[in-house]
Amino acid sequence: MESTINSTSEEVSPLLSRDGNTLYFVRTFYEGNIGGELGAQDIWYSQRDQSGVWDTAVSLNQLNNQYNNIILGVGNNDSSIYVQNTYSNPLRWDYGISVSEKKNGKWQPPLELNLKFKRIGSFQGYFVPSNKDVIIESSNKNDSYGNEDLYIYRLEGNKWLGPIHLDTIINTPEGEISPFLCDDYETLFFSSDGHDGYGSFDLFMTKRLDSTWLNWSVPVNLGPVINSTAFDAYFSTYPSGESFYVSSKKEKYADIYSTTLSYEEIPIVTDTIVEDSTAYDTLIVDTLLVEIPIDTIKTEPVEVVEKEDRLPFTIQILAMPRGKKPNKIFFDHLDISHVEKSEGKDHLDRYYIGEFQTLVEALRGMDTLRKVGYSDSFVRKVEKYSTL
Numbered sequence: 001m002e003s004t005i006n007s008t009s010e011e012v013s014p015l016l017s018r019d020g021n022t023l024y025f026v027r028t029f030y031e032g033n034i035g036g037e038l039g040a041q042d043i044w045y046s047q048r049d050q051s052g053v054w055d056t057a058v059s060l061n062q063l064n065n066q067y068n069n070i071i072l073g074v075g076n077n078d079s080s081i082y083v084q085n086t087y088s089n090p091l092r093w094d095y096g097i098s099v100s101e102k103k104n105g106k107w108q109p110p111l112e113l114n115l116k117f118k119r120i121g122s123f124q125g126y127f128v129p130s131n132k133d134v135i136i137e138s139s140n141k142n143d144s145y146g147n148e149d150l151y152i153y154r155l156e157g158n159k160w161l162g163p164i165h166l167d168t169i170i171n172t173p174e175g176e177i178s179p180f181l182c183d184d185y186e187t188l189f190f191s192s193d194g195h196d197g198y199g200s201f202d203l204f205m206t207k208r209l210d211s212t213w214l215n216w217s218v219p220v221n222l223g224p225v226i227n228s229t230a231f232d233a234y235f236s237t238y239p240s241g242e243s244f245y246v247s248s249k250k251e252k253y254a255d256i257y258s259t260t261l262s263y264e265e266i267p268i269v270t271d272t273i274v275e276d277s278t279a280y281d282t283l284i285v286d287t288l289l290v291e292i293p294i295d296t297i298k299t300e301p302v303e304v305v306e307k308e309d310r311l312p313f314t315i316q317i318l319a320m321p322r323g324k325k326p327n328k329i330f331f332d333h334l335d336i337s338h339v340e341k342s343e344g345k346d347h348l349d350r351y352y353i354g355e356f357q358t359l360v361e362a363l364r365g366m367d368t369l370r371k372v373g374y375s376d377s378f379v380r381k382v383e384k385y386s387t388l
Helices: 360-370
Strands: 010-016 022-030 042-048 070-072 080-084 097-103 119-129 134-140 147-154 159-164 176-181 187-192 203-206 233-239 244-249 255-266 281-283 288-293 297-303 313-321 339-341 350-356 379-382
Touching: 010 233, 010 244, 010 255, 022 070, 042 203, 042 281, 070 119, 070 176, 097 313, 134 159, 134 176, 147 176, 176 233, 187 233, 187 350, 350 360, 350 379
Parallel strands: 203 233, 297 379
Antiparallel strands: 010 022, 022 042, 070 080, 080 097, 119 134, 134 147, 147 159, 176 187, 187 203, 233 244, 244 255, 255 281, 281 288, 313 350, 313 379, 339 350
16 A cells, blocks of 8 residues: 555554545554554554545554554444553453544543453454444464464343354464454454465455354455465455455565455356355455355265264265266376265265365365365265164
């Protein structure tokens, strides 16, 4: 972005106001911060003029102090913003979020949100959507798989419920940070160095599959237009398609980049060979198309299993009408001795490969198969004939 926003120091956490005319972000290692170049982080902002140009960023002095000051969300009507709580007594910083209201054009002293966060270690990150009834936390807790994991909190009435651990579809033994939940409350962006990527932390997208907040699609890498071999994080996007993210791909410190993102939902396509097709969203980032599987596991049982100790998940790679045989070249990238076939009651022959103890292991196997060309492969749960 313009030099009116990026500097020779580090800029992270870009969040756009609801009216689209103010970009808030966080600066680090900057001599203009309250604590100077070696001090803590400060919140800065830039306003867009009538011609669409971003003005020179200025410090949000009303909300900056000698501690780390970080913006976490912007409320509806731009009348409130959420910030990391470094405004009360440090003994109360486990109440990790504060909210500041704007009155008569001035931001008021932030007040604690009545929610205490328990964590291990010193790192924590949060995102608060504009409706203010969900919080996404990135931190290390007793049930985390490694470094920072993502957690959800939901407001029901006057009570916060959570944390809801997002489990192994999203969380890995490495780190998951910088969550951003879209206005649809289904699409989640985050950064991770635990999923397959191009280098350091990469940006990913996942979609919520039901109302429980427990089931999510397999995260999809946003691709090389966005991600690099360096640090890529803090993606945010808005209904207009305007989007921002942070990367250190060109400089020692991270800068803010802008891009355009949109979605096109395309219908389920059934071809003549594979019965179970997958619904996709097409994510368009500038000129890059990223196909995102919405349904990566089928709940219908597999009608196969002779041995008693068969593991509960497998991967279907092909389905064909009874009596038709697949071309042998279809299996060129597989060990044919590990491919199994079942005859379904619907007169389809299904071909499977692999046995997996957990859904996570099976999904990873599916990802590997898709990368070598088996794009229609998906995970199925195995049940014996006697249970059908």
